[in-house]
Amino acid sequence: MQHKKLLTAIVFLFLIVGFAPAVQAENxxxxxxxxxxxxxxxxxxxxxxxxxxxxxxxxxxxxxxxxxxxxxxxxxxxxxxxxxxxxxxxxxxxxxxxxxxxxxxxxxxxAVTATLNLPESADINETIEVQFDGPLNKGDYVQMLQSDDTPIRGLYAYVGNAKNGVVKLRVPAEGGDYGVGYFTGKTLIGSSPITVKGVTATVTAPESVSANETFELSFDGPLNNGDYLQFVDANGKPVRGLYRYAGNAKDNVTTLTAPVEPGSYSIAYFTAKKPIGSTPITVTGTNATLTMEGTVPAGAHFPVGWQGPNNSGDLIRVLRADGANAGSYAYVGHNPDTVTLRAPEEIGDYRVAYLSGGQILGEVSFTVAEVSATLDAPAEVEGNQRFNITWQGPGNHGDILQLVDPEKPGNLAYRYIDKEKGNVSAVLAPNLPGTYELRYLTHGGKVLAAVPVTIIPAKLEPGALMVEAADKPRLGPEDAIEVVLDASGSMLQRQGKDRRIEIAKRTLTSLISDTIPENTAFVLRVFGHKEADKCRTDLEIPLAPLDRAAATARVDGVTAMNLAKTPIADSLRETRSDLAAVTGERIIVLITDGEETCEGDPAAVIAEMRASGDDVRVNIVGYAIDDAALQETFALWADLGGGEYFNASDETALAEALSKAVNPSFTVTDEAGVTVAAGIAGGAPITLAAGTYSVTAGASAQQITIEPAKLSTVRVE
CATH class of the missing domain: 2.60.40.10 (Immunoglobulins)
Structure with a gap:
């Protein structure tokens, strides 16, 4: 019995121990x-x-x-x-x-303390060096103090950012007695006094300038970080936008642009947004005179003679009678004495105005007169054959002969009118039997004439002509090449491992190093690489004989800017000024991956360039563009510019396109002397009906016979 009780106790004890919770170790x-x-x-x-x-x-x-x-x-x-x-x-x-x-x-x-070592005095808004010895706890800082040790908002520096125990600190913009304190956890643990002294500046400028004139001035001031010079009106209010940072000046000389409103002003030197010196200046009114014909045909390019201040950014613009913009304009700085404008296509009364800083300094009125056109073409043509069209009409640059299906949108075939080459043009008929409409279409899209044309099945297959180029372009000493490079935000997109801009730079460097002969007259313009959300275009390499090493280095320094816009029209317009000294052929190569985003009209600019009489050719290289409509638009622009469009989907295609874009141009004329085709050597084959043609490149011409269904080749230099 006792053994049974003992066994029961042991089992009970086991149960207690076995099922009791574990005791957690003490924290x-x-x-x-x-x-x-x-x-x-x-x-x-x-x-x-x-x-x-x-x-x-x-x-x-x-x-x-x-x-x-x-x-x-x-x-x-x-x-x-x-x-x-x-x-x-x-x-x-x-x-x-x-x-x-x-x-x-x-x-x-x-308790802890800190010590500070700093100058006994400083000029207002000056940046001083403060040496410190303190605990260097996380978040410790030194800060300017009022004489009663009250911290001055905004004037502080974290000691954790110091180098060798020294920080830079800006002093107040008001003279007086102050201190510099060391803070840990917002507790002041050490300070040192400093006296801030008033300071003055002097400004030297002309006594008077014309409205919106850009002029030079000099100054003497403290040159604190952020100091600037700005126009101030008669009431002491700074004139918005008319300022220059003093730190950007060279040898204390800078430029300012005067207000557009005449009156009494001053130019003040500001430090910490407080004026510490100024000089008076009078802004006088100015005017401009314009001369032109009183009547201009609709859509025509016309010259306007001008005399005016020629301030930076001055332009001459076509206005409606109510003062609204009517589209065409030209900067006077690019066009000494005379600018070329395009008349609107809507009949009526208009004005041409000279604008400086948005103010009209002079204007002249004119009337846009109605125009008409007629077409004479075969009623029936074979498919795949070129047929001649005799036209009568305004012949404005950008006007087009267009073969269309009236029931469907888009071109079946087209050719830009070039009245310098006569009033007979050739169009290639598509191999699409049916009845179509041949139209005379203005640059603005107005149909001036239309006749029916029936296309019948081709009796013979056409032939083709391939125009090849020499291994390297051979430009004359009077010719020049200008590359316009897109470095806007879209060029930051990646293609494979690299960004588009890096690929474009590599291929452009190869073009400069291996293809364009050294000492060829060369220009580089870039847009989109300087300012975000801006339509800025910059001349990076002015017209000069090509220095391969210098040009390569400049291209390497280009970086695309995120959110920068695409000012194609403005960039092409600037090429006229870039190439003003060129007397021979001007080859422009635009490299871009996107459409115009600055509300410009590249087609109008190209038409104006061609209308000016300059020997200019505009080639467009579209990089990584998969939008068929945009590709077609670029092709039309290039055709209008007497050049070609190259669609480059990748780096290999881009390199090939660039090498072709600088090749010589050529024209093909038939036995009657009518220009039936034009292009760039090395481009795609041209479809031609069987017959004898003349291929002209530069001063040389050679004959070629085209046979049905065969490819013939000529080589030009």
């Missing part, structure tokens, strides 16, 4: 016993944390304090850092779990 804290105020304390804890466990500070009685804390669960390897309290005294570092303190470690917080 512990290991930390320094002493630290300076705001010092980062290294802490190690033991024991697995429960959710919400926290480390924080308490007073000697165990009352929890507001301020620094850290969740134990966020510690890495049970180690972390807490910033000590900001008041000296006795504290506890405590481990709180479930709202109760389960472990603690005593901590004595001691």
């Amino acid at each position: 512990g804290i290991t930390a320094p016993a002493e630290a300076g105020i705001n010092e980062g304390i290294e802490i190690t804890v033991s024991g697995p944390p429960a959710k919400g466990d926290i480390l924080r500070f308490a007073d000697e009685s165990g009352n929890l304090l507001k301020g620094a804390y850290v969740y134990v669960g966020n510690l890495k390897n049970n180690k972390g850092t807490l910033a000590a309290p900001l008041e000296p005294g006795k504290y506890q570092l405590v481990y709180v779990s479930g709202g109760k303190i389960v472990a603690s470690s005593p901590l004595t917080v001691t």
Whole structure:
């Protein structure tokens, strides 16, 4: 019986021990016993944390304090850092779990100090160097103080950013007695006095300038960071936008543009947005005179003679009678004495105005007269054959002979009119039997004449002509090449591992290094690489004999700008000024991956360039463009510019397109002397009906016989 009772007790004891919950190890804290105020304390804890466990500070009685804390669960390897309290005294570092303190470690917080070494005095708004010796706690900083030690908002520097214990600090813009303080945890632990002295500046400028004139001025001032010179009106109010930063001046000389409104002004030197010196200046009114014919045919290009101030950005623009813009304009700086404008196609009364800074300085009225056209073409033509069209009409640049299906949109065939080559043009009929309409279409899309044309099945297959180029282009000493490179935001997109701009730069560098002969007259213009959200275009390499090493280095320095826009029209317009000294052929190569985004009209600009009588050819290289409509638009622009469009889908195609774009141009005429085709050597084969033709490139011409269904080849240099 006793053995049975003993066995029962053992079993009972086993059950108690076997099913009792495990006892959790006691949480512990290991930390320094002493630290300076705001010092980062290294802490190690033991024991697995429960959710919400926290480390924080308490007073000697165990009352929890507001301020620094850290969740134990966020510690890495049970180690972390807490910033000590900001008041000296006795504290506890405590481990709180479930709202109760389960472990603690005593901590004595001691006061700390800092020393500062700085100049005894400084000029207003000057940036000084401050040497310091302090605790270097996280977030410590030095700050300007009022004489009563009140911190001055905005004038501070973090000591953690210091190099060799020295920070740079800007002093106030008002003279007086101040101090510089060292702060840890927003507690001032050291300071040093400084006297800020007033300072003046002098400005030297002309006594008077014309409205919107850009002129030189000189100054003498403190040259503090952010100092600037600005026009101020008679009431002392700065004139918005008319300023220059003093730090960008060379030898204390800079330029300013005068206000557009005449009157009494001054130019002031500002530091910390406070004027510290000025000089008076009078802005006088100015005017301009314009001369032109009183009547202009609709859509025609016409010359306008001008005399005016020729300020930067001055332009001459066509206006409606009510003053609204009517489209065409030209900058006077690119067109000494005479500009070429295009008349609207809507009949009526208009004005041409000279504008400077948006102000009209002179104007002349004119009337747009109605125009008409007639077409004489075969009533029936074979498919795949070129047929001649005799036209009578305005012959404006950009006007087009267009074969269309009246029931469907789009061109079946077209040819731009070039009245310098006579009033007979050739169009290639598509091999699409049916009845179509041949139209005389103006640049603005107005149909002036239309006749029916029936296409019948071709009796013979046409032949083809391939015009090949020499290994390298051979331009004469009077010719020039200008490359216009798109570096806008879209060129930052990637193609494979590289961005488009890097691929374009590589291929352009290869063109410069291997294809274009050294000493060829060369120009580089780039847009989209200077300012975001702007329509800016810049001349990077002015007209000069090609220096391959210098040009390659300049291309390498181009970087695309995110969000920059695509000013194709403005860039092409600027090429007239870039190439003004060229007397021979001007080959322009535009490299772009997108459409015009600056509300320009590239077709109108190209037409104006061709209308000016300059020997210019505009080739367009579209890079990574998969929009068929945009490709067609570029092709039309290139055709209008007497050049070709090259669609490059990748780096290999881009390199090939660029090498072809600088090849010589050629024309093909039939036995009657009618120009039936034109292009660039090395381009795609040209479809031609069987017959004898003349291929002309530069001063040389050669005859070629085209046979049905055969490819014939000629080589030009």
